[in-house]
Amino acid sequence: MYKLITKQGNARRGEFTCPHGTVQTPVFMNVGTQGAIKGALSAADLEKIGCQIELSNTYHLHLRPGDALIKQLGGLHKFMTWNGPMLTDSGGFQVFSLASLRKITEEGVHFSSHIDGKKIFMSPENSIEIQSNLGSDVAMAFDECVENPSPYDYVRASCERTARWLERCRIRLDELNSRDDTVNPGQVLFGINQGGTYADLRIEHMKRIAELELAGYAIGGLAVGEPTETMYEIIEAVEPHMPKNAPRYLMGVGTPSNIIEAVYRGIDFFDCVMPARNGRHGHLFTWEGIINIKNEKYSTDEAAIAEGCGCPVCTRYSRAYLRHLFKAEEMLVMRLAVMHNLYFYNDLMARIRAALEGGVFEAFRREYSPMLDRRI
C-alpha cells in the first residue's frame, strides 16, 4: 500500500494507496472533525483546494449523529459526499482531552460526554466498530494519550496497555472486514506509538507494535506541551525503528516549519487544526510568514493575501476586502481565511514533494523552515 518513490536523507517521497484512491506523500490531511470543515467549508470545497485525504473524528461522530446512523446511510464518505481517501482517528485523544470523569481499565475507558455528560464506555473494540461503521479508509488504533510530562512508570504501564489494545484493535478490524455488510472492507489499521518524552519507552513501544506489520504507524502524544526540540528528538529516536514499507504519521502537527522539519526526519502524514484555527483569528499564511489581516495597514491593500497563491481567495479578493469583513464580523471571512490557509498547507506539501522529486529538499528546508512561522 505504501510505495517509496525517492528519498533525500531521511525525507521520503512516496505514495499510499487505499480503497478511495492514492495519496501522494508527504501529505497534510484536511480536518473535518464532525464531517464538515471548520469555517463553512464543504466536501465540494476540499476538491478545489488540493485536499488529498480528509480526516474525521470517531469520538465526535459517535456522539453526533451516531455511527450507526452513518452506517445506515452508507458510511461517512457518502454522508458528507467526500469520495477521496479518508482517515478517522480513534477517539483516544478526545477521550483524554475533552471528556470528563474518565476511568481507565484494562478493558477500556469509562467517561462522560462533553456534550451532555452522558456516561460512555469505549474499548479498543468499540473504537474500531465505530470506525468500521464510518467506513474510513484508515482506522487509527485506540490508545491512551498521556500528558507531557508524565511519570516514567505511568508512561511505561500505559504503553504496555496501549500495545495490548492495539492487538485487540487488529483482531476486531479483521473480523469486521470479513463481514458481508461492512461499509469499507478494505479499511486498514494504523498503530500509534506512545511513550511520552522518554526515548527508551518510545523505542521499545515502536519495536513492539512494528511486529504487527500494520498498514501504517503514527507517532502520537507529541505537540501536547513539550518543547519543539524535544518533539524533534523523539522523532529522531523512533524513526529508525519504524518500518520502511509503511507510511509514518505525526499526529496533530503542526506549523509549516514543524512539518518541514518532520518531513526532514522521515514523516509522511500530518494533520493539524492550525490552518483553520489561525484562519478564524485572521492569521494568514504567506511564503514570507504569517500576516494578521486585521492589522490597520491592510485597510487599503489591494494585493492578494499571498503573492503568487493560486487559491480561490487570492485569485479574487484583496487584503483590504478581507480586513473589512473581519472588522464587520462577516461570517464570509471565516470561510475565506480558512480556505486560504488550508490551500496554503496543501500547497506547502506539494512544494515539499516537488523539492524531494527535484533533489532540492535541503535547500527548500533551509529557505522556508526559518521563514514560514514568522509573524510579519
Next chain:
Amino acid sequence: MYKLITKQGNARRGEFTCPHGTVQTPVFMNVGTQGAIKGALSAADLEKIGCQIELSNTYHLHLRPGDALIKQLGGLHKFMTWNGPMLTDSGGFQVFSLASLRKITEEGVHFSSHIDGKKIFMSPENSIEIQSNLGSDVAMAFDECVENPSPYDYVRASCERTARWLERCRIRLDELNSRDDTVNPGQVLFGINQGGTYADLRIEHMKRIAELELAGYAIGGLAVGEPTETMYEIIEAVEPHMPKNAPRYLMGVGTPSNIIEAVYRGIDFFDCVMPARNGRHGHLFTWEGIINIKNEKYSTDEAAIAEGCGCPVCTRYSRAYLRHLFKAEEMLVMRLAVMHNLYFYNDLMARIRAALEGGVFEAFRREYSPMLDRRI
C-alpha cells in the same frame, strides 16, 4: 432603461438596464448588507445561484469600512468583486431602525452610530454622496421611514419633507454624475413612496414624486408591522399612480407568497433578509412549503432539501447531512441553508417570469401563493 415585455393583468414581465447589465424582472435582489452575504456567501457564490442584482447598504458601509475608502479602492463592485447590477439603499431605513438618539430637521438627521455611539449627521446630499462613492447602479432616495401606525398629521408632514429631500437627492446626484472622478457616472436614482397606511397620503405623495421622472420608484414603509392585507391594499391604491415606464420596487418584502401577490399587483423589484434569516434558523424553502431541517424526522432522510431543486446544495447534500450539521452546530450549515434559500428565491422569480411569458401567471399564483409560506 425599463422595457415592458408583457403584462398579465397588472403583473409585468420586463427588463431593466443599468451600467452593469440588464436585469430580467420581476426580480429578487440578493442582500449583501456590508458587501458580503450573510451565511458566508461570496460574490463568486452569487454568480452560481442565479443572482441578477445585489443590494448593499449605505448606512453600514459608511460606518465600516467607510465609503471614502471604498471609492479610493475603485468602488464597491471592485471591492467585493461583484460585476453585475447593484442597488444601494439610502440608509434611511437603518437610521430610523438601528441608530439611536435621532433628531430630524429639515436639513437631515442627527443620530448615533449603533456600533460605537459616534454622532453622525446624514442629509439627503450626504446619502447620495455616499452612494456615489460606493458606485452602485441604482441609488435610493434618502427618506424618513415612519412606523405603522403613525398619526396622520405626522405622516403627512413627513411625506412632504421626504418629497423635498427627494428633489435635493436628484440635484446632488446629477451634480456628482457630472464630475470626472465619479465611480459610476451612469448611476440612477429611485424615489421612495411613503405615507404609512393612509391611502390618500400615499397617492398624493406618489403623484408628486412621479413628476420627477426618475429611473424607478419604490414603495417604502410597508412590511413594518401592518397586516399583510393592508400592505396589499396600499399597493393597489398606489400602483395606478406609478409611472408605467419605470420599475416598481417593494422594499423589504417578503415571503414567497407576498412576492407572488405583489407581482400580481404590479411590482417588479423585491429584497428581503428572509431567505438568509430563515436559512440560519433551519427553515428551508421547498415547492411544497417551508421545512424545519432540525426536525428529528429528517435524521435519516437521504432526499435533497427540495425535490427538483438545481441549487449547489440540493444537487449534492442530503437532508440527513444538513440536519446533522445543524445539531453539531457546524458553520457549514449556515452557508448551505442560506445558499439553498437564496437560490430558491431567485428560482421563484425565474418561474414567475416564465409564467408571465407563458400567459399562465394566474394559474401559477393560484397554485403557489397559498402553498409556499406554509410550514410543513
